[in-house]
Amino acid sequence: MSLPSAPLLEAVDVDKVFAIRQGMSVTSFSAVDNASLTLQADHAEIYAVAGESGSGKTTLARMVLGLERPTSGQLSYKGRDVATLSAREKRTWFFSEVQPVFQDPFATFSPLRRVDRYLFETAWHYHREGRSETETYIDETLGVVGLTLAEVRNRYPNELSGGQAQRISIARALITQPSLIVADEPVSMLDASLRMSILNLFKDLKERQRVSVLYITHDLATAYYTADRIAIMLRGWIVESGPVEKVLGDPLHPYTRLLKESVPRADPGESTLLDVDLPTPTIAFPLTGGCKFAARCSEATDRCRREEPADYEVDGRQVKCFLYE
Ligand SMILES: Nc1ncnc2c1ncn2[C@@H]1O[C@H](COP(=O)(O)OP(=O)(O)OP(=O)(O)O)[C@@H](O)[C@H]1O
Ligand SMILES: [Mg+2]
Structure with a gap:
């Protein structure tokens, strides 16, 4: 179903416009604005998307997952436009190739159901093998995240730690043997030591299972630790993107530079959140047509306030x- 030699994931000028009602008037607002990025298919990588709260990370992730349609622009997975996949193609192909991992593992699992049910259901849905083969397969998949079926069997979500629950939700994602995991703030609810073990797990998946990860975060330190490449989002725009050691090691965009200065040390064990003293006036700022960072940029010129x-x-x-024109 995929096209050979196409990128794994390609976003070209993707926009997502939401209508916002304020009293009698409706204004439109670009949550994702002309975003482009590419993940190559020939090697697995971890691609971080970082930005402060409200910058459009989750909206971008939801479009990649096929849960939301771009207002304009194109999002392709292995050469296929995600928006034009039929329900059947999504069910039988796309949803097994591209798997989500969310911030709160407990929101993924109903408190009333045993978590192993989810694993069996997913396995049966995609593999339809016999009971003992399925058990072996689930046990192997849990092994990848450092658990066993014996530990997980018959457990309800409230009997699990946050780290265990997130590992199980990653195992559930792995059951379909995906090529891409879209992980939206997967460690922000975990404490520092668990955070590291989940991030190391993503690195392992990349290296051993060749799974690429779109790692959505508002934490620069974990992005630096985990990712190969990174895109920095600012109010829907991708303002800087490239290899993580360049973008975070020696940032060029004034916004990335400001972010880096506000993160004292790239210590992934510590939570260093982008939001720290960087207020996001998402809607308060009218769209002027100029650079979205101009009002906060020490190097802005008149042109920056007028022209994108x-x-x-x-x-x-x-x-x-424009500094790099
Ligand atoms: N369904 C929707 N309708 C209207 N506006 C929306 C909708 N979903 C998101 N938005 C707005 O789009 C902007 C981007 O939201 P999004 O959730 O993508 O940000 P984010 O970068 O994931 O933020 P956070 O770090 O807080 O998770 C926000 O201003 C949000 O209020
Ligand atoms: Mg979000």
């Missing part, structure tokens, strides 16, 4: 700023 910058290719990354 293009993406410039500089030193192996893309930077959306």
